[in-house]
Amino acid sequence: MCRLNMDGDELDGSLVERLHREVTEHGTKTPRMVVDCSRITKLTPQGLSALLELGGRVSGMWQVALAALPRPFLRQAIEVGLAERFPIYTSVEAAERALADSEA
């Protein structure tokens, strides 16, 4: 299992593209990943839709969980139904514990 960090504060198409590359790269070593979303402070519609698309692509191949979504991100995540594409945890530690338990 590994932890991935969103390396920007604006969720746009290019950030999601970079996340996709990281998931693919780490996915060769582990099927379980936790994405730390705590740095995201701004969202774009293109970023949200790209994240939805990414969730559809990775489900079934890897277990990718989103964690520590700030409140504005959380509200928009609920509005677009992001929980149907990714399991969402309140903290990175909770996600890592849960994925480790499922690994065991």
Next chain:
Amino acid sequence: MRAIIYERDGHVGVGAYDIAGRPLLIRQLQVLRDLGIEDVVVEVSEGPHASLRASLLLSDDPLVFRVTVVPSAAPLGVAELARRAGLAREEPFVALPADTLFSSKLELNAVPARYELLAPRGTHLPDAELVIESLAERASGVIASLEGWGARVTSESAAHQLGCAALSGVVSGILIHAAEIKPGVWAARGAKIADDAEVHAPLLLGVDAIVLGRARVGPRAIIGDRAVIERDATVADASVAADTIVGESTQLKHVRADARGMSSFSDGSREEVYDPLVLSARSPNGTALSSRLFALWLLVALALPWLCLVALRRLKGQRSVITHRLASGTLRRGVTGVGVLDVVPCLVDVVAGKRDLVGINDPRALEVELSRGHESPLRAGAIDISQRLAPGAQTSTLLRMWRWYAAHKNARLDLALCAARPVQKPRENR
């Protein structure tokens, strides 16, 4: 101690049901706060009113300051919800179903414990149950009774019944945010009742609600904030949503009415009402004045010179290059995504208020569920941005983003989307 409010299968979204002027979810947080529990984990499952529940829980209201929201695709169950919220295995919590409201002094030191709470007398609501446990010690076995009351609210009808019981004083522990102007009749700040209107207890009039002359309101009526009950209308055993106008001589009974229609209390079925003289919105969703003025300016700026040029060419006996190319189909669509042939009637529609300047023209947008909680239904626009919201995305993603757009539409977002480069419509893969 913390509390977790978890969704039940088959009753997702009941937290949005109105109980005497406040959603059930808010009532639950008020009860927990009165017990000294402010750290609450609330599950928001995909389903009816998810956006509304999210906006309630993630607002700046001090009541929700220490609420942790866990979104889910479907009800997770108590244990998984506690794990996603990061609760330690030994940490005790009160597990409250999302459809349950109660008023009782809980013994928070007894862990684990299962409690049964009887429904208030005089109501026909199911009894309630709640547990206090931890992930390490799950509650099972003997159910103890508690003083007080508890009820399961699984429908609009049940919510209405409980609300009316609170208004008439049958049920204690539910705070009414209004003044009791006569026994069982509650009026919130700014509510107005005409002198010749009839009011019967139990009744709640919300903030700035208006009851006009010869209207009959109550018994067992809950009128939402800023709603208007027009002359000779009757509302009894019914509730009216906020910002709804109930038209003259309209009679509402055993329903919950809003600007777009009504839901029956008996079977939950919904009927859309398209006659604005029966039900309408107090603030109708129309084209913004600024958009209409801009469209008028565009019409004058674009169409007038072209019309003059065409007329001049005809007078000289010359064929217009533009009209010839239009007829032959060689004139390409403009960068706005609207064909040159279509732009003039579109702008006329905007000036007339029949469509927005920027909107979504895809007919699949009509399938976006209005019951998901967003206030503004999608409207067609002279400039179609349906593909710019989710470039290259699948239909399922497009539908979600259209729902998101309906909730967030404003001039700045429209400008940003118009400035984005258009993409080809993606092929359907699913």
